[in-house]
Amino acid sequence: PQLSSATLASLGGSLSVPSYDRSSVRTGIVHLGVGAFHRSHQAMYLDRLMEQGQARDWGICGVGVLPSDRRMAEVMAAQDCLYTLVVKHSDGRFDARVVGSVVEYLLAPDDPDAVVEKMAAEGTRIVSLTVTEGGYNIGAVTGEFDPTHPDVVSDLRPGAALRTSFGLVTEALVRRRDRGLPPFTVVSCDNIQHNGDVARRSFAAFATLRDPDLGAWVEREVPFPNSMVDRITPATTDDDRAEVARRFGVDDAWPVVCEDFTQWVLEDRFGLGRPPLEDSGVQIVDDVDPYERMKLRLLNASHQALAYLGHLAGYRLVHDAAQDPLFRRFLLGYMEGEATPTLRPVPGIDLEDYRRTLIARFSNPHIRDTLARLAFDGSERLPKWLLPVVRDQLARGGEVRRSAAVVAGWARYSEGVDEEGRPIEIADRRRDPLMAAARREREEPLAFLADRALFGDLADDERFTGPYLAALASLHERGARATLEALVVDAL
Ligand code: NAD
Structure with a gap:
């Protein structure tokens, strides 16, 4: 009924x-x-x-x-x-x-x-x-x-x-x-x-x-x-x-x-x-800060990694990407090496266990969550979830290579064409400026990062632009899989 x-x-x-x-x-x-x-x-x-x-x-x-x-x-x-x-x-x-x-x-x-x-x-x-x-x-x-x-x-x-x-x-x-x-x-x-x-x-x-x-x-x-x-x-x-x-x-x-x-x-x-x-x-x-930092920087920022790099690697569903050992290693590397050092101790939570649980949650095949949903309004998301990790890591002299690769993945995705030449539907309130900037980046590699309303002065910091430009060039020349493979091997 x-x-x-x-x-x-x-x-x-x-x-x-x-x-x-x-x-x-x-x-x-x-x-x-x-x-x-x-x-x-x-x-x-x-x-x-x-x-x-x-x-x-x-x-x-x-x-x-x-x-x-x-x-x-x-x-x-x-x-x-x-x-x-x-x-x-x-x-x-x-x-x-x-x-x-x-x-x-x-x-x-x-x-x-x-x-x-x-x-x-x-x-x-x-x-x-x-x-x-x-x-x-x-x-x-x-x-x-x-x-x-x-x-x-x-x-x-x-x-x-x-x-x-x-x-x-x-x-x-x-x-x-x-x-x-x-x-x-x-x-x-x-x-x-x-x-x-x-x-x-x-x-x-x-x-x-x-x-x-x-x-x-x-x-x-x-x-x-x-x-x-x-x-x-x-x-x-x-x-x-x-x-x-x-x-x-x-x-x-x-x-x-x-x-x-x-x-x-x-x-x-x-x-x-x-x-x-x-x-x-x-x-x-009394204080939510350590919990929300943990959740946004581990879960939501990882979702951004899956959304763009996963799509470029040919995936459309979250669990398919998360079950791929290459993506698992990349995500765990990001979480352990870049996000976790920026967290405060979280009362009652074992972060290693939390990270492992996240990978298992992303891998649940029954949810059938889509990468397209995660990519929706990226301009309101990635700057709020991933860039705080980048800024904190730069401030403490920490690693940002995987974060930079995710941002480069977003830039490459925003070109609106995938690695097989198929169109990517960009669903974002800033769609037009994002796509216009991304389409200039083959001649002008920092074009996407130049938007200060999204990225602040990151384009001026060589500790970020170095790995960003390397990842973007690799995405253009060799594609998402090879780019991630190099990053997970380097990290060993
Ligand atoms: P949804 O698309 O099902 O619903 C979004 C709702 O927000 C709709 O009712 C829409 O009309 C309304 N809305 C959108 N923009 C608005 C605006 N400018 N002013 C007023 N209303 C507006 O999405 P959802 O899955 O319910 O997620 C909504 C939000 O909840 C997310 O953006 C996120 O911040 C939070 N959230 C979602 C999840 C999840 O897994 N879906 C998990 C944690 C938090």
Whole structure:
């Protein structure tokens, strides 16, 4: 049957369903950007709590900020916000559960005021976000909010129909303040180092553009805890939908599939309370920094290596590349020799074990994550995940050859043609300038690195340009495989 509240009781058997009464769950969290990840991670933790009889006033109201979220809005409406979460273990076992913690969904472009009012409502105490790394509108090198973005400009016009997270959240904060309600806590769950601090900077910058006093108030009064989030969650495919119907007998228009690993490390800075998340496996800590550094520099930066060099070597799926011994050695070499020396000790974590586990997670053949997903918006990712490793290594006189090869891989990939002469589809908000620079690099080898908004002054540092130019020349002359082979042999 089609998944909905009415059919829930008839499911069960091969998958678990909420045993709690969803009609008694009240909204306490408004979440912007209900994509694959929110549904495999935060909503799953809340659903666990609800299943334990807790968090009944921490239901989630999902919000789609962009017009492209219309399809999600339709599915959520048709399915009473229910969806199937399929956890795929590496041994081939699948666990399926219908998640019930999302109880409402609003599409902002249809009715921005309803979204603002939902966030301004007294019961709303947390506004969380997964709006992608680019969703904070911050320059990679400057770290500054970009006030020239057309949607931001539009949202600053009095009376405009609000289009951005910044416009919606700020208006809700203003209404709360006017009504004598304290501000909610803003929880960023995007893969950005110091995501809470970055969110604070963006939202305070937007509020300052509206009114400097308002900006100072946001800066001072709104809590923005940092968090580290981790669960590999690919985009849902038609095969996934068919598989959910076949294996679990449920007709779900938008299930989510993910790996079994999950981690959420969160700072305990909430103005109006929070769900008892520690009871569902969330690690509540004073300082997230060592965890997020570890995760972004080991996992996410390795994903960037796989995305570009893997594609050039002919792979399209993450596990195929990660199972290749050449890539394993390259990734382990990067992690051990370049990323790990830049980490602080991470309480309770054995880094060698963490690195090995990452390779195993990447190699899970059931997830079928794509290199194309990892390469999406590289200009918002590689500078945030890999370049901090490069800068720290240069500062301490450490090795950067493998990092430089990954950046060269991105440059070579951005030429838009693979090693067999087939086109590469570049999906990036900076596609045109990236491709234009990459296409000049055969004559002008530093052309790609010259973009200071992405790379700062790396093009001026010979300790980086030396290995970068060597890797780029090798990619051009000998290809990705031979380039990696030389790097893993050299490292021995
Ligand atoms: P997704 O494509 O399924 O969903 C992205 C959501 O963000 C959509 O609802 C989209 O409309 C919204 N969005 C994009 N840009 C926006 C903007 N400028 N303003 C407002 N909303 C915007 O992607 P996903 O898998 O859910 O991943 C989203 C983010 O979650 C990632 O970028 C990452 O920071 C974080 N994350 C993802 C994973 C994962 O494995 N998928 C793991 C850890 C963290």
